[in-house]
Amino acid sequence: MIKPRTPPGVLELLPREQIAFQRMLDAIRGTFEAYGFLPVETPVFELTEVLLTKSGGETERQVYFVQSTGALEKSGAALPELALRFDLTVPLARYVAEHEHELAFPFRRYQMQRVYRGERAQRGRFREFYQCDIDVIGKDHLSIRFDAEIPAVINAAFEKLAIGEFTIQFNHRKLLRGYFEGQGIDGERQLLVLRELDKLDKRGEAAVAATLAGEGFDLDAEVVERLLAFARVRSTGHDDALARLDALGAGTPLFEQGRDELRQVLAQLKALGVPEHRYALNLSIARGLDYYTGIVYETLLDAHPEIGSICSGGRYDNLASYYSKSKLPGVGISIGLTRLFWQLREAGIVGAAESSVDVLVALLDDADLPEALALSQQLRAAGLKVETQLEPRKLAKQLQYADRAGIRFAVIRGEDEAARGVVAVKDLRRGEQFEVPRTGLADALREALA
Amino acid sequence: MIKPRTPPGVLELLPREQIAFQRMLDAIRGTFEAYGFLPVETPVFELTEVLLTKSGGETERQVYFVQSTGALEKSGAALPELALRFDLTVPLARYVAEHEHELAFPFRRYQMQRVYRGERAQRGRFREFYQCDIDVIGKDHLSIRFDAEIPAVINAAFEKLAIGEFTIQFNHRKLLRGYFEGQGIDGERQLLVLRELDKLDKRGEAAVAATLAGEGFDLDAEVVERLLAFARVRSTGHDDALARLDALGAGTPLFEQGRDELRQVLAQLKALGVPEHRYALNLSIARGLDYYTGIVYETLLDAHPEIGSICSGGRYDNLASYYSKSKLPGVGISIGLTRLFWQLREAGIVGAAESSVDVLVALLDDADLPEALALSQQLRAAGLKVETQLEPRKLAKQLQYADRAGIRFAVIRGEDEAARGVVAVKDLRRGEQFEVPRTGLADALREALA
Numbered sequence: 001m002i003k004p005r006t007p008p009g010v011l012e013l014l015p016r017e018q019i020a021f022q023r024m025l026d027a028i029r030g031t032f033e034a035y036g037f038l039p040v041e042t043p044v045f046e047l048t049e050v051l052l053t054k055s056g057g058e059t060e061r062q063v064y065f066v067q068s069t070g071a072l073e074k075s076g077a078a079l080p081e082l083a084l085r086f087d088l089t090v091p092l093a094r095y096v097a098e099h100e101h102e103l104a105f106p107f108r109r110y111q112m113q114r115v116y117r118g119e120r121a122q123r124g125r126f127r128e129f130y131q132c133d134i135d136v137i138g139k140d141h142l143s144i145r146f147d148a149e150i151p152a153v154i155n156a157a158f159e160k161l162a163i164g165e166f167t168i169q170f171n172h173r174k175l176l177r178g179y180f181e182g183q184g185i186d187g188e189r190q191l192l193v194l195r196e197l198d199k200l201d202k203r204g205e206a207a208v209a210a211t212l213a214g215e216g217f218d219l220d221a222e223v224v225e226r227l228l229a230f231a232r233v234r235s236t237g238h239d240d241a242l243a244r245l246d247a248l249g250a251g252t253p254l255f256e257q258g259r260d261e262l263r264q265v266l267a268q269l270k271a272l273g274v275p276e277h278r279y280a281l282n283l284s285i286a287r288g289l290d291y292y293t294g295i296v297y298e299t300l301l302d303a304h305p306e307i308g309s310i311c312s313g314g315r316y317d318n319l320a321s322y323y324s325k326s327k328l329p330g331v332g333i334s335i336g337l338t339r340l341f342w343q344l345r346e347a348g349i350v351g352a353a354e355s356s357v358d359v360l361v362a363l364l365d366d367a368d369l370p371e372a373l374a375l376s377q378q379l380r381a382a383g384l385k386v387e388t389q390l391e392p393r394k395l396a397k398q399l400q401y402a403d404r405a406g407i408r409f410a411v412i413r414g415e416d417e418a419a420r421g422v423v424a425v426k427d428l429r430r431g432e433q434f435e436v437p438r439t440g441l442a443d444a445l446r447e448a449l450a
Numbered sequence: 451m452i453k454p455r456t457p458p459g460v461l462e463l464l465p466r467e468q469i470a471f472q473r474m475l476d477a478i479r480g481t482f483e484a485y486g487f488l489p490v491e492t493p494v495f496e497l498t499e500v501l502l503t504k505s506g507g508e509t510e511r512q513v514y515f516v517q518s519t520g521a522l523e524k525s526g527a528a529l530p531e532l533a534l535r536f537d538l539t540v541p542l543a544r545y546v547a548e549h550e551h552e553l554a555f556p557f558r559r560y561q562m563q564r565v566y567r568g569e570r571a572q573r574g575r576f577r578e579f580y581q582c583d584i585d586v587i588g589k590d591h592l593s594i595r596f597d598a599e600i601p602a603v604i605n606a607a608f609e610k611l612a613i614g615e616f617t618i619q620f621n622h623r624k625l626l627r628g629y630f631e632g633q634g635i636d637g638e639r640q641l642l643v644l645r646e647l648d649k650l651d652k653r654g655e656a657a658v659a660a661t662l663a664g665e666g667f668d669l670d671a672e673v674v675e676r677l678l679a680f681a682r683v684r685s686t687g688h689d690d691a692l693a694r695l696d697a698l699g700a701g702t703p704l705f706e707q708g709r710d711e712l713r714q715v716l717a718q719l720k721a722l723g724v725p726e727h728r729y730a731l732n733l734s735i736a737r738g739l740d741y742y743t744g745i746v747y748e749t750l751l752d753a754h755p756e757i758g759s760i761c762s763g764g765r766y767d768n769l770a771s772y773y774s775k776s777k778l779p780g781v782g783i784s785i786g787l788t789r790l791f792w793q794l795r796e797a798g799i800v801g802a803a804e805s806s807v808d809v810l811v812a813l814l815d816d817a818d819l820p821e822a823l824a825l826s827q828q829l830r831a832a833g834l835k836v837e838t839q840l841e842p843r844k845l846a847k848q849l850q851y852a853d854r855a856g857i858r859f860a861v862i863r864g865e866d867e868a869a870r871g872v873v874a875v876k877d878l879r880r881g882e883q884f885e886v887p888r889t890g891l892a893d894a895l896r897e898a899l900a
Contacts, residue, residue, distance in 0.1 A: 002503045004547040004773035006493055007532055012545070014552055015488035015559065022489050034830045036807045036837025038465035039472050043456055043578050044494060044534075044564065053452045066514050066534065068568030082457055084494075084516065095462070097454040102464055104855055108837070109465065114494065118518030128493050145819070145840040156830070271820040273827050323454035357486045369595070370721040377723050380484045380606070387486025387558070390595040405554055 009119060009127030011338050016352035016406055021341055023353060024161055025112060028132045028335065031157040032110035035149065037134050040109045042091040044116075045082040050094055052083065053322040062086060062117040084116035088133045088334070089319075096137055097323030105139040106146060114338075124346075126338050135332030137319055142329045144261045147295045147315055148268035150333055154299055154311050155274045157335070163349055165302040166310070169234075169282035172262050172295050173314075176286065178255025179230055179248075183223050191290075193217070197231050198286040231284040238276040241266055245281070258294075265295065293317045297333060307343045311335045354429070355406035356385055358449055362398045362412045363389040371413065375423075375441070379411075382442035384449075403428045409445060413438075459569060459577030461788050466802035466856055471791055473803060474611055475562060478582045478785065481607040482560035485599065487584050490559045492541040494566075495532040500544055502533065503772040512536060512567040534566035538583045538784070539769075546587055547773030555589040556596060564788075574796075576788050585782030587769055592779045594711045597745045597765055598718035600783055604749055604761050605724045607785070613799055615752040616760070619684075619732035622712050622745050623764075626736065628705025629680055629698075633673050641740075643667070647681050648736040681734040688726040691716055695731070708744075715745065743767045747783060757793045761785045804879070805856040806835055808899055812848045812862045813839040821863065825873070825891070829861075832892035834899075853878045859895060863888075 006012050013021055033039075045066050052060055065080040085091050088111045096107060112132040119125045134153060136146045151168045158166045176197075180190045196208050196217075205228055211217065212224045219227075230248075235241035245259050262281070269279055287296040294315030301307055313333030320328050344350040361376045363369060369390070376388040387407065389398055395412065402410045412424040422435045427448065436444045456462050463471055483489075495516050502510055515530040535541050538561045546557060562582040569575045584603060586596045601618045608616050626647075630640045646658050646667075655678055661667065662674045669677075680698075685691035695709050712731070719729055737746040744765030751757055763783030770778050794800040811826045813819060819840070826838040837857065839848055845862065852860045862874040872885045877898065886894045 001775070002500055002772055004500060004544040004770070005497065006544075006548070007495060007497050010493040012492060014549060015490060018489045018491060021491075033806050033835045036810075036835065038806060039468045040465060041468060041471075042462060043460040044566075045457060045578075047455065047457050050452055050454060061519050064516050064518050064532075066516055068514050069511050070568070082514075094454040094456075098456070099464060104851060116494075118520070128495075143841050149838070149840065152827075268819075268823065271823040273824065320454070322452055325451070356483050356488060360486075369718075373718065373721040374723065377602075385483045385486065388599070390599065391593050401554060 007127070008121040009125065011126060011129070011342055014352070016355065017345075019356050020350050020353035021337075022356075024337060024341065024350075025130070025132070027160040028157050028337070029110070029112060031153060031160055032132075032134055034156065035108075035134075035153045037108045037110040037153075040092070040095060040111045041113060042085065042088075042095055042111070044114070045084055046091060046094065048079050048081055048083045050323075051085065051090060052079075062119060064116050064118055085113075086117050087115050088113065088131050089135075089332075092133070092135060092137075093320040093328075094323055096328060097320040097326075100324060100326060105137065106142055107137045108134070109137075110134045112337075124339065124342060126342075129336060129338035132335040132337050133332060135319075135330050137328050137330040140327050140329075142331065144264050144294075145268060147261070147331045148265040149272070150295075150313070150331060151265070151269055151279055151297065152272040152274050154297070154333060155278050158299065158311070163301065163344055164304070166278065166299055167302060168279045168297060168299050168311075169285055170262075170265070170279070170295055170297045171281065171283055171285040172258035173286070173292055174254050174294060175258030175262065175283070178252045178258055180227075181252045181254055183219075183226060185219075185223075189217070193219075193227065194286045197227065197284060198288075200231060200284050233281060233283040235281040238266060238270060241279075241281045261294065287312060287314055291316055295331065304343075304347055304349075307340075307347070310340050352406065354408060357387045357405065357407045358385045359387070359409045359411055359445060360398065360402040360405075360407045361386060361388045362395060362410055363392045364395060364412070364414055365392055368392075368413065371418075375411065375413070375438075379442050379445065382446060384442065384445055399426060399428070402426075409448070411441065411445075457577070458571040459575065461576060461579070461792055464802070466805065467795070469806050470800050470803035471787075472806075474787060474791065474800075475580070475582070477610040478607050478787070479560070479562060481603060481610055482582075482584055484606065485558075485584075485603045487558045487560040487603075490542070490545060490561045491563060492535065492538075492545055492561070494564070495534055496541060496544065498529050498531055498533045500773075501535065501540055502529075512569060514566050514568055535563075536567050537565050538563065538581050539585075539782075542583070542585060542587075543770040543778075544773055546778060547770040547776075550774060550776060555587065556592055557587045558584070559587075560584045562787075574789070574792060576792075579786060579788035582785040582787050583782060585769075585780050587778050587780040590777050590779075592781065594714050594744075595718060597711070597781045598715040599722070600745075600763070600781060601715070601719055601729055601747065602722040602724050604747070604783060605728050608749065608761070613751065613794055614754070616728065616749055617752060618729045618747060618749050618761075619735055620712075620715070620729070620745055620747045621731065621733055621735040622708035623736070623742055624704050624744060625708030625712065625733070628702045628708055630677070631702045631704055633669075633676060635669075635673075639667070643669075643677065644736045647677065647734060648738075650681060650734050683731060683733040685731040688716060688720060691729075691731045711744065737762060737764055741766055745781065754793075754797055754799075757790075757797070760790050802856065804858060807837045807855065807857045808835045809837070809859045809861055809895060810848065810852040810855075810857045811836060811838045812845060812860055813842045814845060814862070814864055815842055818842075818863065821868075825861065825863070825888075829892050829895065832896060834892065834895055849876060849878070852876075859898070861891065861895075 064084040066082040067080040114128050115131050154168050177190045200208055209224050212219045235244050285296050285298050292314035296314035298309035299311035315331040317329050319330045361372050363372050376386045379386045408429045410426040423438050426433045514534040516532040517530040564578050565581050604618050627640045659674050662669045685694050735746050735748050742764035746764035748759035749761035765781040767779050769780045811822050813822050826836045829836045858879045860876040873888050873891055876883045
């Protein structure tokens, strides 16, 4: 006898949790499709040669390699031929480059699949987790208007998920770097300063200020104070965001380009009707180091800032330089749904859902089976999700089962009800029981569920 | 520059094919849920020790092992710790055994995920493919009524998939073995004879007859003829199925048990309203060797028997004997959707679908962007899937794009239309254009799509 267990670092759910998770996936998929994104799925493994072109360092150390038994026996020093994807961005780059001549640009794709990273086993760290990504990829050129549409998608997705109020915060890498430029910080050092400001949340202002004034950076105290003041900028409301951009004063061309794009994004968010309490400038957001080149986004749950960003992304200059000579600029975001679900469950915000089954058709007597089956089929034809109790049990047991399983309605048809052409319906959510004419049952249940 | 390409043996789809595939997945999921099955997802990898408990031989040779870079460096002679699932049955066994005390029995689960097998690379053979499974698992006992519900689920699923007429064929392992018993063939040899009859389709009657009469089997010519005559039995229609069961004459208790269960299944299929041309007895169906112990099912497309069974399964005695002391009998089926999709595409039955995007909101002039955005949001609020043309192009280009992308409707609002408070709608499927008052647009489009 082998002890049945999952490997460490995976999140496996019981059915009612899986239903809750599936509803989140469906809500996200529905939003992505509402905004005209097209589905893509890629294989779980890529050729190692293709997957590891771009990465190096930390990522490569976390890659899982795949090989069949035959290959194991023959394996020498070379890396295995296949490796599991560690994100959805490298597969997207490969996909777009491979199918470049079959795709229409700007190419709007969504992808919701699991990715794999050999993380150190740790509570809340997953080796297998869902990413839900959208990206728009242009050919040669991609208008800032696509960057401005992204927060509207984030807003619609989290509104639909209904996990609490949230704020989409954004910044612009050119605004940041242009501001540094204006402070006399040159190209190389801009990235180093950016990396330090990115640590403000973790390290606090005093520690970051000390680093920036210290050896290596040697920035004047005044410059450091200006950088910190800049990074402290947060807007509250649409007009305030515009005013704060104005208040930054004149800057270098790079800075002005960033500011201009932020203004365009703000104008478009207003035209899209995104509620203004849902978006804000946050000039401390930097998001990593090399990949992003324009707008960067983070999304925070207002009541749970400790969870960190639940949806992040930004603009990048060239998606697939390792696979294609074409210039493919893009903008995208990612929701790490496995980690988010786990955190929401820890915080008591999500948990076991009501069942996906709407109705349990009870069975009191073997002789009633044909009628129970026919009734079940009628309800299914009306679009309801139905479990038929196939073996008679005491009614109390059947109701208890439905209740524990999270099935909202139980339909009961005893001799008495049959004689009167009605069925009894027990609403287990409300704890009520009512009678409906048999012919009106499907409509009554559909109405109650709507 | 690395050539962007997928590994051999995977099926990666372009977006419009992916949409067609996704619709098939959704149709199957919808049917499984309509019959009260609950979703389960398991990790792509299992502990090797857990996964390979049960298998051996062919399956083990096809297993893909997974290891991180660190493990690669340390790897000695031992098998890697993790392996990719090669079906959804072993993970189900592990899941049920692991969560036995948290699940309600009979446990009805569906699972639709990819599985992995290191097959020889060959056209139409996949190393990564979707399986869409349902199983009902009982504790100690599971009524035949669950076996009888399965063909109703198959019927509903393929009706919804609308890929052509089909027939669900079934047989019973006890009827087969009981019949062999009656012919004086004992327990051990029953499985060997069964294995030979299973080859009838491939080898033909003459070759199978020669084997059964030849060395090792040494069956009398009369017995061989009776076995072949038995395996030739096919029913056409409900009453014919019952008559053919009657016509088999009396048999051993095992045979009678099989026949009785088949009669119960037939009666229940009638009560469930499954059209009788959709199901038939086929006494040659054996399905593998050791796993199944009762009813076995196969499903054939009437116009494409060469595709083989598109949905198969059956009853088994004990799901998880390697992981649990409990007796867990079950019944289930599996649809290998990747292979099916590929075959249907080869046969010209499925292909690029209409887009998931319902409407392209065209943009003729930069100044109209706010109005185009507002209109798009209104349509989305009404449940439509909308892509907004964010940069103005010639109208002909926009319509050509929508047409190629398979987007059915384009919404156009030029100066003239704006002045009259209407929008022009181009129905690219029908090649028609019409006008609607702006306020009635969402309703008009929803109606046209319904």
